[in-house]
Amino acid sequence: MANTLFRTVARLTSFPVRVLIRPHRRLHAALWNVQYALGLWRYLDEMSDGAMPLSLIETWARQPAILDLGCGTSANLPLDAGRYRHYHGVDLSQRAIETARALGRPNTSFEVADIRSYRSARRYDAILLREVIYYLSPAESAALLRRLPTMLTDRGRIVVQIYDVARAAAFVEVIRDCGLPLVAELPVRLDDGPAGAFFVLTGPVPSAVRPEPDVPTTGRR
Numbered sequence: 735m736a737n738t739l740f741r742t743v744a745r746l747t748s749f750p751v752r753v754l755i756r757p758h759r760r761l762h763a764a765l766w767n768v769q770y771a772l773g774l775w776r777y778l779d780e781m782s783d784g785a786m787p788l789s790l791i792e793t794w795a796r797q798p799a800i801l802d803l804g805c806g807t808s809a810n811l812p813l814d815a816g817r818y819r820h821y822h823g824v825d826l827s828q829r830a831i832e833t834a835r836a837l838g839r840p841n842t843s844f845e846v847a848d849i850r851s852y853r854s855a856r857r858y859d860a861i862l863l864r865e866v867i868y869y870l871s872p873a874e875s876a877a878l879l880r881r882l883p884t885m886l887t888d889r890g891r892i893v894v895q896i897y898d899v900a901r902a903a904a905f906v907e908v909i910r911d912c913g914l915p916l917v918a919e920l921p922v923r924l925d926d927g928p929a930g931a932f933f934v935l936t937g938p939v940p941s942a943v944r945p946e947p948d949v950p951t952t953g954r955r
């Protein structure tokens with residue numbers, strides 16, 4: 735019930751928030767901090783769907799290194815010891831990151847940062863964007879997706895989770911048209927919720943290896 739009310743309020747305020755607040759990083763971060771302080775996102779911590787991204791990642795990488803962009807508190811991810819090599823969570827909300835750190839899970843690290851400009855020299859087997867892409871503009875999310883391959887290992891993939899595919903149609907288009915190969919689109923529906931999906935992207939396919947030029951045959955063999 736509280737959930738439904740929150741989703742309705744979020745829907746009604748989304749336009750003014752997008753136009754007036756999101757362009758200002760500190761204001762935007764403050765808004766997320768207030769929401770976490772009020773406990774508006776606490777229900778996410780109990781969501782059982784956090785197991786899905788990890789099972790999915792294990793289909794291409796055992797004991798992966800994971801980068802989670804817009805990680806929130808990360809509490810809904812079952813980061814059991816031995817199941818991953820390292821997990822790094824990034825979020826705009828200091829409050830969410832404090833909660834995440836307090837969980838004290840091994841081989842985890844966290845950082846407060848804006849994913850719209852986030853860069854890292856480290857490489858990951860999986861980069862997660864769970865329920866976060868629609869807090870960016872379509873142009874920002876396209877730019878972010880195109881930048882991520884520099885942070886992927888050779889086997890690495892990007893996983894974008896969308897709760898309501900119909901409502902996020904503009905972002906589904908961005909994912910499909912961003913220029914990165916879409917290797918899987920897995921439908922998911924949580925309880926009686928709308929149709930959602932996981933989108934799995936890889937880095938760009940290296941351009942076909944050009945054949946060696948013919949060596950001119952000069953002189954005698």
Ligand SMILES: C[S@@+](CC[C@H](N)C(=O)[O-])C[C@H]1O[C@@H](n2cnc3c(N)ncnc32)[C@H](O)[C@@H]1O
Nearest residue numbers: 766804805806825826827848849864865866869
């Ligand atoms: C709906 S919550 C999802 C949290 C988590 N990924 C999950 O699925 O449980 C969206 C999260 O995205 C974060 N966020 C939104 N815009 C962001 C930005 N530009 N940079 C970093 N984090 C951002 C918010 O602070 C919030 O924690």
